[in-house]
Amino acid sequence: MKKEAVILLNMGGPNNLEEVEMFLKNMFADKNILTMKSNLLRKFIGGLIVFNRTESSQEIYRQLGGKSPIVGHTKSLVKKLQERLGENVIVDFAMRYTPPFAPEVIDRINKEKVQKIYLIPLYPQQSTTTIKSSLEDFEENYHSSEGSAVLVEIKHFFENKTYNKAIIERIKEKMGSDDYNDFDIIFSAHGLPKKIVDAGDVYERHVQKHVEILKEMLKDEKMNFHATHLAYQSKVGPMEWLKPSLQEKLETIRNRGVIIFPIAFTIDNSETDFELEIEYREIAEELGFKEYRVCRCPNDSNLFIDALEEIYNKMK
Ligand SMILES: C=CC1=C(C)c2cc3[nH]c(cc4nc(cc5[nH]c(cc1n2)c(C)c5CCC(=O)O)C(CCC(=O)O)=C4C)c(C)c3C=C
Numbered sequence: 001m002k003k004e005a006v007i008l009l010n011m012g013g014p015n016n017l018e019e020v021e022m023f024l025k026n027m028f029a030d031k032n033i034l035t036m037k038s039n040l041l042r043k044f045i046g047g048l049i050v051f052n053r054t055e056s057s058q059e060i061y062r063q064l065g066g067k068s069p070i071v072g073h074t075k076s077l078v079k080k081l082q083e084r085l086g087e088n089v090i091v092d093f094a095m096r097y098t099p100p101f102a103p104e105v106i107d108r109i110n111k112e113k114v115q116k117i118y119l120i121p122l123y124p125q126q127s128t129t130t131i132k133s134s135l136e137d138f139e140e141n142y143h144s145s146e147g148s149a150v151l152v153e154i155k156h157f158f159e160n161k162t163y164n165k166a167i168i169e170r171i172k173e174k175m176g177s178d179d180y181n182d183f184d185i186i187f188s189a190h191g192l193p194k195k196i197v198d199a200g201d202v203y204e205r206h207v208q209k210h211v212e213i214l215k216e217m218l219k220d221e222k223m224n225f226h227a228t229h230l231a232y233q234s235k236v237g238p239m240e241w242l243k244p245s246l247q248e249k250l251e252t253i254r255n256r257g258v259i260i261f262p263i264a265f266t267i268d269n270s271e272t273d274f275e276l277e278i279e280y281r282e283i284a285e286e287l288g289f290k291e292y293r294v295c296r297c298p299n300d301s302n303l304f305i306d307a308l309e310e311i312y313n314k315m316k
């Protein structure tokens with residue numbers, strides 16, 4: 001039987017405090033993140049951002065036990081997907097800004113004489129800053145290696161019913177037997193500079209469509225929240241980003257219960273475990289929320305494994 005590989009792609013996150021600078025350097029050297037044409041200007045602006053951000057960023061990861069949770073969760077997901085797909089398919093992962101990088105993974109699969117490689121970026125909605133960047137990085141590295149497999153890629157999977165069931169399951173898990181009507185739900189997406197959206201990035205549209213799909217599913221499941229909202233978190237720097245921000249949104253709700261689902265991530269990371277769980281919790285407490293809950297990402301849940309198996313089968 002011909003060998004195939006499924007490679008999951010993601011942004012990565014520091015595996016230790018020394019890797020924080022590497023993570024930020026690689027992120028802000030990415031032409032999909034800092035989109036100016038001049039490489040020299042990117043180097044200058046990127047260098048300034050990294051210089052100004054490294055220490056405060058290290059503090060975030062220090063509070064998370066010295067590393068991002070993203071790689072650990074991804075390893076567990078890969079192990080379970082490998083068990084599901086069996087020994088004729090190699091399942092592995094590559095990160096964009098921290099190890100394991102694409103060349104290391106490519107070296108491993110090239111030893112196996114793989115005929116076809118299925119690339120699945122672990123972001124539900126498409127963006128130039130994430131999926132395009134990860135696919136380009138893997139493909140450029142693969143084409144300069146000795147590998148000769150056919151590369152098959154998927155650009156987004158927010159419409160996948162099974163994936164969305166995994167989200168609904170996570171929301172149910174946080175709500176338990178509590179009355180949904182006592183809570184507003186906020187789908188919180190990672191923000192994006194408005195300039196990138198205006199240049200044609202489809203991310204905002206995908207996020208909006210995703211929220212509409214989930215709203216319908218909540219209705220079908222009779223999960224009748226008091227209201228459903230979309231907001232954007234994680235703004236970096238002085239530029240205009242997508243709105244409303246999560247802070248603005250929380251300020252308009254107040255005095256109720258609120259549950260947050262981090263809609264742009266499949267895997268828990270510093271933006272969920274620190275920004276949502278710690279920083280926004282403090283803001284919510286100051287604003288007088290009766291309850292503030294953050295759902296877990298799908299991570300290595302069985303329904304997410306089912307969705308990835310389905311996506312792989314559809315790509316064939
Ligand atoms: C211009 C800056 C940034 C853009 C554009 C951006 C897009 C973007 N990012 C994610 C997912 C994640 N981002 C994470 C961390 C993170 N992101 C930025 C900047 C931009 N992101 C920074 C500076 C950081 C570092 C954290 C900090 O120092 O505050 C992470 C977390 C990784 C981890 O370590 O756990 C994720 C995941 C998406 C989905 C996205 C565009 C849609």
Ligand SMILES: [Fe+2]
Pocket residue numbers: 190234
């Ligand atoms: Fe980010």
Ligand SMILES: [Fe+2]
Pocket residue numbers: 234235271275
């Ligand atoms: Fe952040």
